[in-house]
Amino acid sequence: MSPAVASAKLTLSYPLYASDFDPQNNNFLLVGGGGGEGRTGVGNKIVMFADQLLVGHRLTLYQTLINSSRKQTISEVVDIDLSRDEDSVTSLAIASSTASSVTAFAGINSSQNDLNAGKNDHLRSFRLEYPPQKRPNAEEGGDLGAQAYKGQTAALGRASLFTPSTAAKKETYQRVTRLSRPCKINGGQLGAIATGLAPEGEIVLFDAKTNGPMGPWVEARLPLGQGVEAADVDIIGLDDNEGSPPGTFAVAYCTDYEVHAFSMTLKQNATPEPHFSYGEPHPDVFAGKARPKFRSLRFITPHLLLLLQNRPNRQGADLLLLELSSSFQGKVVGRKSLHRGINAATALSITHLTSSPSELNQLVAAVAGQDTSIETIAIEYPTSPPYRSLKFKSHRLLRSVHPQQITSLSFSTFSPPVATESSAPPQYIKLASTSIASTVVVHTFPLSPFSPPSQKSAKQRYVLTPPGRSDAATMGLSILFSALAIALGAFFLQAFSEIRGGSPDYLGAKGWLSQRVHDYIAIPYILENGTSIAPATTAISTLSESASLSASSIADHVTNTLSDLTSSASDTATAAKEILYNTTEEAKAAVSSALDAASSAASELNAASEAYSATASSSISSLTSSAVPRASAASHHVRDLLSRHYNYRQQQPPDKDVHHMVIHDDEESGKLKAGFHRPGAEGSGAGVKKFEEL
Numbered sequence: 001m002s003p004a005v006a007s008a009k010l011t012l013s014y015p016l017y018a019s020d021f022d023p024q025n026n027n028f029l030l031v032g033g034g035g036g037e038g039r040t041g042v043g044n045k046i047v048m049f050a051d052q053l054l055v056g057h058r059l060t061l062y063q064t065l066i067n068s069s070r071k072q073t074i075s076e077v078v079d080i081d082l083s084r085d086e087d088s089v090t091s092l093a094i095a096s097s098t099a100s101s102v103t104a105f106a107g108i109n110s111s112q113n114d115l116n117a118g119k120n121d122h123l124r125s126f127r128l129e130y131p132p133q134k135r136p137n138a139e140e141g142g143d144l145g146a147q148a149y150k151g152q153t154a155a156l157g158r159a160s161l162f163t164p165s166t167a168a169k170k171e172t173y174q175r176v177t178r179l180s181r182p183c184k185i186n187g188g189q190l191g192a193i194a195t196g197l198a199p200e201g202e203i204v205l206f207d208a209k210t211n212g213p214m215g216p217w218v219e220a221r222l223p224l225g226q227g228v229e230a231a232d233v234d235i236i237g238l239d240d241n242e243g244s245p246p247g248t249f250a251v252a253y254c255t256d257y258e259v260h261a262f263s264m265t266l267k268q269n270a271t272p273e274p275h276f277s278y279g280e281p282h283p284d285v286f287a288g289k290a291r292p293k294f295r296s297l298r299f300i301t302p303h304l305l306l307l308l309q310n311r312p313n314r315q316g317a318d319l320l321l322l323e324l325s326s327s328f329q330g331k332v333v334g335r336k337s338l339h340r341g342i343n344a345a346t347a348l349s350i351t352h353l354t355s356s357p358s359e360l361n362q363l364v365a366a367v368a369g370q371d372t373s374i375e376t377i378a379i380e381y382p383t384s385p386p387y388r389s390l391k392f393k394s395h396r397l398l399r400s401v402h403p404q405q406i407t408s409l410s411f412s413t414f415s416p417p418v419a420t421e422s423s424a425p426p427q428y429i430k431l432a433s434t435s436i437a438s439t440v441v442v443h444t445f446p447l448s449p450f451s452p453p454s455q456k457s458a459k460q461r462y463v464l465t466p467p468g469r470s471d472a473a474t475m476g477l478s479i480l481f482s483a484l485a486i487a488l489g490a491f492f493l494q495a496f497s498e499i500r501g502g503s504p505d506y507l508g509a510k511g512w513l514s515q516r517v518h519d520y521i522a523i524p525y526i527l528e529n530g531t532s533i534a535p536a537t538t539a540i541s542t543l544s545e546s547a548s549l550s551a552s553s554i555a556d557h558v559t560n561t562l563s564d565l566t567s568s569a570s571d572t573a574t575a576a577k578e579i580l581y582n583t584t585e586e587a588k589a590a591v592s593s594a595l596d597a598a599s600s601a602a603s604e605l606n607a608a609s610e611a612y613s614a615t616a617s618s619s620i621s622s623l624t625s626s627a628v629p630r631a632s633a634a635s636h637h638v639r640d641l642l643s644r645h646y647n648y649r650q651q652q653p654p655d656k657d658v659h660h661m662v663i664h665d666d667e668e669s670g671k672l673k674a675g676f677h678r679p680g681a682e683g684s685g686a687g688v689k690k691f692e693e694l
Contacts, residue, residue: 005396006444009292014343015359018092019410022102023181024410028130029432030104031473033407034082037111074442083304085111090196091177095189095208101129103156105191107174115170122174123193128153135561156270161204161218161454162195163218172198180235180249181206188266189248190237191218201229203253207266215406220264228255232348236299238263250302252277254294261328277330278322287560292318296348303385305330308348316344319365319377320369323387336377336392341399342369351411351429353447360389362463364445366431368406376445378465393536398443402435414447416462418652424449427462450610484647496521578601 016033082089087109095103110120129152132683175196182189191208195201201224207217224230233253238244247266252259253274262273280291298306300321307320321334338345347368353438355361360380376398380391386526410432417424429446434440447462495509499521510518560648 005351005398005446007441008074008439009439012438012440014088014437015296015407015438017088017090017407017436018106018177019408019432019434019440020092020094020104021410021412021430021432022094022097023413024097024146026414027103027444028097029410029412029430029440030092030094030102031408031432031434032092032106033434034088036088037084037086042606046396058401068620071179073438081113082108087111087173090173091175091193091230092235093179093191095179096190099130102126105179107177107193109173112170117159118164119173120162120170122172123159123177124158125156126199127156129601155694161193161206162198162202163221163223164197167199167504172324173373176233177228178233178235180237182209183237183247184239185246190235190251190264191649192233192251192408194233194253196229198229200224200226201255203230205235205264205272210253210408219266220270222253222272222274224255230255231294232296234297234299234305236302238302250299252297252305253299254292254307257291259294259297259303259322259330261324261330263328275328276305277324277328277333285631295345298348298350298365299377300350300352300381301383302580304381304387305347306350306365306379308345310344314370317341317342319367319392321379321381321387321390323385332521333387334371334390334392337374338367338377339397340367341371341373341397342367342375344370345380346370346406346408349409349411349431351414353414353463354416355383356461359461362467364395364429366411367411368409368433370405372400372402372404372406372434372435374409374431375422375436376431376464378463380467388671391467392530395465401433401441402437402439403667404433404435406433414421414462415655416460424460429464450465477514480505528575563586621680 012033014034016031018033019031021028022028022030059068070554092104092105092106095105104128106124107122108124109115114120162172162174173196174193175191176194178192180190180230187209189208191206192203192204193206198612199265203222203224204218205222207219218398230253233251236250238250239246242540244263244266248263249265250261250263251272252261254260258279259277261277262272262274264270264272281295283289283291292309292311294307295310295317297309299566300306303324305324307322307323308319309320311317317337318336319336321333322330323333324330328369345367348365350363350365352363353501354363362378365377365379367377369375374493377396378393378395380389380393381387382389406636412430414427416430417427427449428444431443432440432444433443434604445464448466448497450466452464491507493502495507497503498507498509499513499518513521583656
């Protein structure tokens with residue numbers, strides 16, 4: 001069972017649309033939102049909290065202070081109001097941070113008057129200083145808080161990078177803000193922003209290693225065409241990978257139906273050429289027009305992309321792993337269907353855990369659904385191509401995280417401890433989510449140490465779920481074992497039914513047992529007085545076996561079966577002769593009717609045998625279909641009469657001089673006759689009142 005997940009929730013006074021953790025300190029989270037221009041009573045801000053958080057039209061910085069011995073809490077540190085004449089924060093990303101401050105970029109549209117005038121400084125940058133923390137105080141309950149905020153908060157700059165809109169109604173906004181991690185070699189950092197609600201979509205790439213968006217810093221513009229916009233953008237540094245020069249990055253973006261990728265180097269003044277990597281084909285002309293749509297994407301490695309895709313008509317969502325070649329041609333190497341409760345996904349975030357050059361690495365992905373749930377999944381992958389050992393492992397489904405739709409997800413960056421396993425404190429990763437209901441929730445997931453059995457001296461790894469079989473392998477084994485169990489159960493049930501005589505003999509199970517065991521299991525019909533009478537259907541059922549015999553064998557088989565039936569009827573009469581006691585004419589008539597049915601059934605079966613010899617198997621099928629139910633009914637009828645009249649005789653006084661019925665086999669006529677015999681008379685004919693044919 002997965003360990004418990006701690007969570008903390010805070011409700012603000014304005015809707016939230018974006019969030020991002022400080023990559024150097026997972027205690028600080030930046031969130032942004034606001035009521036928009038002119039919305040009465042709902043401001044636009046930046047706020048700082050304690051375990052920390054930034055927000056904007058309002059930009060808010062929170063600090064989420066975690067005490068591992070008690071429940072997580074979020075407390076507000078600073079609240080910075082932005083202009084109510086401008087739009088709310090629609091996207092944001094932290095560019096850099098130090099121990100004392102954080103620098104962030106945010107997408108905030110100018111006022112409507114400026115938009116109508118063709119001016120929109122949509123890209124903003126801010127620096128906020130972190131407040132000093134106070135130590136836990138036993139007298140105050142051991143809570144972690146923040147001192148009064150005394151640092152400086154500065155707006156570093158603003159810029160308009162998108163091509164001005166030519167539409168009559170100016171609605172273009174900064175839908176996506178994405179920044180790469182700084183390069184390890186020269187510290188270069190690439191940023192990307194993408195339009196929303198623009199007549200012609202556009203992606204702008206810029207150098208993010210500045211104090212603010214000022215000067216000629218645009219690296220490239222990528223026009224997407226009429227009515228086409230980027231759903232998401234992601235960047236990863238190559239860091240001299242495969243001979244790439246310093247400051248080289250791989251960039252990928254997705255529209256509704258296509259994925260494109262390319263590489264570019266800072267300060268080269270060269271327009272990149274995006275390569276088509278993957279796309280959803282158009283449906284067949286006779287099929288529906290709906291196609292799956294890409295919602296988000298993230299780089300796992302420079303050659304492996306994670307795609308989030310929504311199925312048509314809100315029928316669910318999937319995660320796809322796309323392997324990229326050196327020319328950025330992609331092929332799907334893994335697919336994971338999300339929980340059936342997520343009919344459409346709204347956000348994606350990932351974080352990498354401890355890497356291992358010789359073992360599969362593990363990352364954690366989180367997907368938000370329109371039903372306000374969040375599913376977390378562990379993905380195991382090799383460090384470099386080919387990616388053939390990919391594994392998806394579902395971890396947890398968090399239900400009803402927010403009261404309304406989730407707008408953003410952000411994972412904290414995991415930094416492995418320097419200390420050894422024995423001295424290292426418990427390790428965690430944090431997942432923040434925001435919603436339009438003005439709520440921010442931070443979940444804390446505990447990590448487990450894991451040492452590969454083959455590498456006792458290897459560096460300690462931390463994982464969310466222990467490495468093992470993927471969900472697909474686990475499900476396949478479960479289905480296999482379930483199928484084997486069902487097959488074995490059906491096999492034994494069929495064998496038992498054959499032994500009991502309840503089904504045709506397909507397996508030949510009757511021959512598997514000794515006669516003693518077979519007789520114990522295949523229990524015949526037993527009368528109340530202990531007399532055993534085998535039902536006529538037991539003798540007749542063997543007729544079905546004749547279908548597989550040769551023509552000559554079938555005739556012999558039918559003859560033997562008829563003999564068995566006649567013998568069974570004779571045995572029935574003998575049993576009646578021994579136990580039946582009754583002097584009423586009603587009893588005589590009932591027995592006469594039953595025996596007449598048995599005799600008639602035997603006669604019809606004899607006729608069936610003769611018909612088979614003359615007219616082949618089609619005639620016998622018609623005759624036996626009539627004889628079988630009649631013979632069976634006669635047998636059951638006689639059994640009932642024997643039991644009933646035996647009970648009647650038992651109720652008579654032992655000294656009562658009554659006649660009893662006898663059944664006589666007339667050798668001259670070859671027919672059964674019944675009569676009444678007076679007690680004490682000797683001889684076969686003595687005392688017999690009358691014999692009649694039955």
